[in-house]
Amino acid sequence: MKDMDDQIPRTLPIQSATFTNPINAEIRRAAATGIYDIRGGGAKRRVPHFDDLLFLGASVSRYPLEGYRERCDTSVTLGTRFAKKPIQLDIPVTIAGMSFGALSGPAKEALGRGASAAGTSTTTGDGGMTPEERGHSSKLVYQYLPSRYGMNPNDLRKADAIEIVVGQGAKPGGGGMLLGQKISDRVAEMRTLPKGIDQRSACRHPDWTGPDDLEIKILELREITDWQVPIYIKVGATRPYYDTALAVKAGADVVVMDGMQGGTAATQDVFIEHVGIPTLSCIRPAVQALQDLGVHREVQLVISGGIRTGADVAKAMALGADAVAIGTAALVALGDNDPKWESEYQKLGTTTGAYDDWHEGLDPAGITTQDPDLAARLDPIEAGRRLRNYLKVMTLEAQTIARACGHNHLHNLEPEDLCALTMEAAAMARVPLAGTSWYPGKEGF
Amino acid sequence: MQTYDLEENGLRGLNAALQAQNAETNRTRWEVVNPKGSHAIAVGLDAPIEVTVKGSTGYYCGGMNQQATVRVEGSAGPGVAENMMSGQVIINGDASQYAGATGHGGLLVIKGNASSRCGISMKGIDIVVHGNIGHMSAFMAQAGNLVVCGDAGDALGDSLYEARLFVRGSVKSLGADCIKKEMRPEHLEILKDLLERAGSDAKPEEFKRYGSARQLYNFDVDKSAAY
Numbered sequence: 001m002k003d004m005d006d007q008i009p010r011t012l013p014i015q016s017a018t019f020t021n022p023i024n025a026e027i028r029r030a031a032a033t034g035i036y037d038i039r040g041g042g043a044k045r046r047v048p049h050f051d052d053l054l055f056l057g058a059s060v061s062r063y064p065l066e067g068y069r070e071r072c073d074t075s076v077t078l079g080t081r082f083a084k085k086p087i088q089l090d091i092p093v094t095i096a097g098m099s100f101g102a103l104s105g106p107a108k109e110a111l112g113r114g115a116s117a118a119g120t121s122t123t124t125g126d127g128g129m130t131p132e133e134r135g136h137s138s139k140l141v142y143q144y145l146p147s148r149y150g151m152n153p154n155d156l157r158k159a160d161a162i163e164i165v166v167g168q169g170a171k172p173g174g175g176g177m178l179l180g181q182k183i184s185d186r187v188a189e190m191r192t193l194p195k196g197i198d199q200r201s202a203c204r205h206p207d208w209t210g211p212d213d214l215e216i217k218i219l220e221l222r223e224i225t226d227w228q229v230p231i232y233i234k235v236g237a238t239r240p241y242y243d244t245a246l247a248v249k250a251g252a253d254v255v256v257m258d259g260m261q262g263g264t265a266a267t268q269d270v271f272i273e274h275v276g277i278p279t280l281s282c283i284r285p286a287v288q289a290l291q292d293l294g295v296h297r298e299v300q301l302v303i304s305g306g307i308r309t310g311a312d313v314a315k316a317m318a319l320g321a322d323a324v325a326i327g328t329a330a331l332v333a334l335g336d337n338d339p340k341w342e343s344e345y346q347k348l349g350t351t352t353g354a355y356d357d358w359h360e361g362l363d364p365a366g367i368t369t370q371d372p373d374l375a376a377r378l379d380p381i382e383a384g385r386r387l388r389n390y391l392k393v394m395t396l397e398a399q400t401i402a403r404a405c406g407h408n409h410l411h412n413l414e415p416e417d418l419c420a421l422t423m424e425a426a427a428m429a430r431v432p433l434a435g436t437s438w439y440p441g442k443e444g445f
Numbered sequence: 446m447q448t449y450d451l452e453e454n455g456l457r458g459l460n461a462a463l464q465a466q467n468a469e470t471n472r473t474r475w476e477v478v479n480p481k482g483s484h485a486i487a488v489g490l491d492a493p494i495e496v497t498v499k500g501s502t503g504y505y506c507g508g509m510n511q512q513a514t515v516r517v518e519g520s521a522g523p524g525v526a527e528n529m530m531s532g533q534v535i536i537n538g539d540a541s542q543y544a545g546a547t548g549h550g551g552l553l554v555i556k557g558n559a560s561s562r563c564g565i566s567m568k569g570i571d572i573v574v575h576g577n578i579g580h581m582s583a584f585m586a587q588a589g590n591l592v593v594c595g596d597a598g599d600a601l602g603d604s605l606y607e608a609r610l611f612v613r614g615s616v617k618s619l620g621a622d623c624i625k626k627e628m629r630p631e632h633l634e635i636l637k638d639l640l641e642r643a644g645s646d647a648k649p650e651e652f653k654r655y656g657s658a659r660q661l662y663n664f665d666v667d668k669s670a671a672y
Contacts, residue, residue, distance in 0.1 A: 035666040148547040148566060151528055153489050153509040180663055192549070192568040192587045193606060197662040200604070202585065206565040207524040207543040213504070216484045220505040223460045224489030 037269040038177075040358030040368065041328060042170050042261040042305060047278040049261070050312045052425030053418050054434060057404045065403040072399040073409040076323050078300045079161060079230020079253040082222070086230055086253075087139055087161050089323070090119025091395045092410055093313055096258075096304050096327035097143045097163060097234070099125025101178055101187040101199075102265030102358065103331075104375035105132060106383070107367040110334050112136030113380060114387025118395075123163060123325075126176060126201050128190050129155040136384075141232065144221065146175065146202035149191040153224055161254070162221055163232040164214070166205075166243075169262030169305040172236025172276045175203035177266055182361040184370040214250040222251075232256050237282035237305065238275075244289035248299050256325065257286050259305030263328040265368065266359030279305035279316075281428040284415075287320030296320065297411075310397020317398070318413035319429055333390035334383040335365045447472050451486070452479035459486065463513075466492035482522065487515045490532070507534040510551060523560075526553045529570055542579075545572045548589065554643040561598065564591045567608055573643035583610055584620065592639050594647045602655055606662075610655040611636055613647055622661040628654045 015021070026037065058064035065072060079086035095115045100108050102125060113136050115122040121139035128150020134140055142159030144151065156162065167173060178187070178199040188195040208217045218231055233247040234256035247255045259279025264272065283303055290296035303316045304325035316324050328336075337345075339352045344364035348357065358368035366377035402410050405417045419434040420426035426433045427440035449459050459477060466472060475496045480486055484503035487496045490513035498506065501519030507526040513533075517525075520538030529548040536544075539557035546562070548570025555563075555572070561579035564572050569588040577595035584600070586608035596614035603620020609632065610623070619625075636649040661668060 033666075035664075148528060148568070151547065152530055152549065153491070153511065153528075156509070177664070194662070197606075198664050200585070202566065206562065206584075207505075207527050207546040213523070216504045220485040220488050220508050223456065223485045224509055226461065226464070227457070 038179075038266055038359055039269050039272070039356040040263060040265050040267075041272070041356040042263040043273050043276075043278075045273055047260065048280050048422065048424040048428055049278060049306060050280060050315045052280070052421045053315050053429055053431065054421060055311075055314070055318075055401050055405055055417055056419055058406045062406045064406050065408060067400060067403055070403065071408060072403050073411075074395050074399060076300070076411070078232075078302070078323065081230075081253045081295070081299055082227065082251065083161075083230040083253055084226075084228045085160075087121060087141075089121060089139070091391060092317065092323035092398075093118075093307070093391055093394055094120050094141075094302065094323055094325045095122035095330050096262070096325040097123035097125045097141070097165065098327055098331075099127040099178075099265065100130050100133065101125070101127040101182060101191070101370070102368060104366060104369050104378065105130065106375055106378045106380040107331075107334060108133045109136050109380040110378065110383035110387060111330060112140070113384025114330075114333070114391065115139075117384065117388035118391035120391065121160065124159075126178075127187065128152075129158065130190075134158055136380075143234075146205045147191075147200075148206070149199075149201070156221070157225055159225075159229060161230040161232060162225070163234050163256065164217070164221075164252075165234045167236035167238075167258075168234065168264060169236045169258030169260050169276050169279070170264035171267045171271045172238045173203060174267060174271050174275070176201035176264070177359075179266065179359050179361075182359070182370045187370060211246040211250045214246075218251040230254055232302070234258060236260075236262075237277050237279065240277075240282040241285035241289045244286040244301070245293060248290065248293050248295055252299060254300045254302060255286065255290075256302040256304065257282050258325075259303070261306030262304050263331075278428070279303060279307075280425060283316060283319040283321055284428070284430045290320075297322065310394040310399075311401060313394055314398040314401040314410065314413055315418065317410050318417050319415055319431075322411070329390070330387055331367055333387045334367055335378060335386070336363070336367050338365055341365055447475045449475060449477050450479050451477055451483055452481060456483060456485060460488060463487055463490050463492075463494070463496060466490075466494050468492060468512075470494065480519070484522070487513070490515070493532075501538065510534060520557065521555075525555075526551070526570070529553065539576070540574075544574075545570050548572070550589075552639075552642060556644075558595070564589075564608070567591065571639055573639055573645060575643070575645055577614070580617075581620070583608055583623075586610075590635060590639060592636065592643070592645075592652070594645055602657070604661060605655075605657040607657065609635070611652040612655065613652045616653075616655070619655065622658045623655055624658045626654045626656045628652070 076092040116138040123141040141161040180196045230253035232254040233252040235243045237259045260276035300322035303321040341364035363369040366374045418431040477498045480500045482503045488508040491511040495514045497516045503522040505524045507515040511530045521540045523541040524543045526534035527546045529551040531551045535554045540555045540559045545553040547566045553572045555574045558576035559578045563578045563582040567586045573592040580598035583602045587606040593612045597616045600620035602623030633649045
């Protein structure tokens with residue numbers, strides 16, 4: 001009998017598509033600890049993204065520009081609406097806000113060096129402006145956050161632009177938490193808090209609520225800075241049409257829209273993965289709001305969240321953005337998640353490419369840490385050079401695509417240059433499914 | 446005395462003129478007439494000058510002040526003296542929400558009552574309120590002193606850090622992690638000085654002190670019910 005049983009075909013083990021191994025592991029971890037998972041970075045789940053779009057390139061109806069010969073401009077001016085001194089950038093790729101505290105001093109310096117060498121801006125973060133950052137950034141955007149850590153009028157006046165942060169794509173509606181292990185003496189002093197405590201960053205501003213108040217807050221900031229510098233409003237992508245319209249109404253010079261792939265220093269995984277909408281889906285509604293109000297290109301739109309390549313830059317701009325901002329990609333360019341640290345990632349229970357416990361302050365690459373020994377691993381000059389190179393490559397890639405589409409400026413890219421590979425991307429980007437002239441929601445079909 | 450008619454000459458001209466003053470200026474006394482509830486009056490000042498506003502103000506009067514003394518002969522709208530660094534802002538009447546929000550230094554005196562969220566996220570400012578304060582005052586307050594000669598509303602000092610709170614009257618309720626604390630001699634000294642500088646005849650001994658229990662400084666899942 002036993003021999004016969006062995007010959008009966010057996011049902012293969014079937015893994016549940018609902019209770020996957022990662023899900024089950026998280027259930028077990030939650031059951032063991034009683035606390036949710038906290039991590040850095042942005043959404044890791046697969047969502048419709050720029051990879052789901054393609055450029056059509058020139059054809060009989062359009063002629064291309066000669067690569068390496070015919071000029072394709074990349075400059076952008078941000079803040080032309082009200083500011084006396086708009087920001088002039090050589091390239092439309094900026095560095096997103098990341099704090100000293102979340103990042104080491106050398107990492108912030110490297111961001112400033114790289115951005116300056118590439119002719120673009122970098123941005124402070126929660127915790128205020130450091131002299132090193134200001135000194136190494138030719139164009140520095142000063143974030144005005146709910147926590148107001150380190151906020152003071154002297155630094156405000158040193159800024160080339162002010163970014164009022166309403167939210168960010170990784171956690172729209174959420175504040176932040178810098179855990180105690182990253183609150184060094186200097187970070188604690190800058191934030192007026194005791195060393196070693198878990199520092200909470202508020203989720204909403206302490207002295208205004210709603211767009212009517214925001215308009216008055218912007219008035220105050222302009223009065224303090226003599227109307228010199230642009231004022232951006234950064235929002236996490238959730239209701240992009242209305243948030244953009246309200247930002248314009250409140251008096252923004254620039255709207256920064258951050259999709260769910262945009263990173264954070266530390267937040268609950270459930271927040272990162274389940275709140276907010278993909279970057280791809282927020283661009284067209286935001287542009288539509290600007291167009292409906294007659295201010296597209298007068299109020300500039302900066303898109304962030306998962307921008308990795310020149311193709312992503314070109315696609316965002318073709319959909320109507322004036323510029324993009326990068327955070328996670330910039331950290332990778334500096335050396336984050338580099339395979340050379342694999343043995344140390346494994347000691348931390350992770351692997352190259354997956355390391356996201358930035359809040360723990362143990363970053364082998366010395367970027368997301370306040371540990372002086374780890375931070376010393378990052379050479380800010382060399383890391384800045386890598387960032388500059390990366391920014392230049394992204395720009396060259398975007399130019400290559402723009403020329404192929406027949407444009408002599410990245411800003412001349414347009415939705416008609418694009419098609420979509422999937423129904424979802426077609427609906428979100430409002431460009432036709434490849435080989436068709438239709439996208440979901442388009443009237444007349 | 447420099448007199449500036451705000452209605453006639455506009456806000457930009459006022460703030461530009463006040464911000465242009467420095468430590469050597471002889472134009473040390475300014476009077477602003479016809480404020481009519483305008484917003485952002487006398488913001489971003491950075492000189493030892495005295496500015497008297499002859500009437501009530503809108504949002505953010507005296508915002509981010511450094512060195513200057515700003516007096517409001519009326520009531521102040523939301524966010525008066527927000528993020529003040531140094532100097533003084535004195536309100537003869539009442540103050541709306543968020544008075545002294547995120548202030549790093551200086552002294553804010555409110556001779557009437559203050560509304561909700563007075564001293565929210567304060568980072569070193571001293572605030573003396575002659576009357577009562579509203580709910581959620583000193584929320585997430587980090588440093589400095591909040592003195593209330595009257596009563597405090599609900600959830601005083603919720604999620605407090607290291608700011609000191611002194612209340613003479615009743616406290617409707619304390620917020621998460623805010624507790625009554627012993628009034629030691631050094632606290633009485635601080636209080637005496639602040640009351641004198643704020644022109645209050647209240648006695649330090651009449652006050653109770655509140656501060657952080659420091660139980661929420663580091664996240665502990667077993668204390669999550671406190672939020």
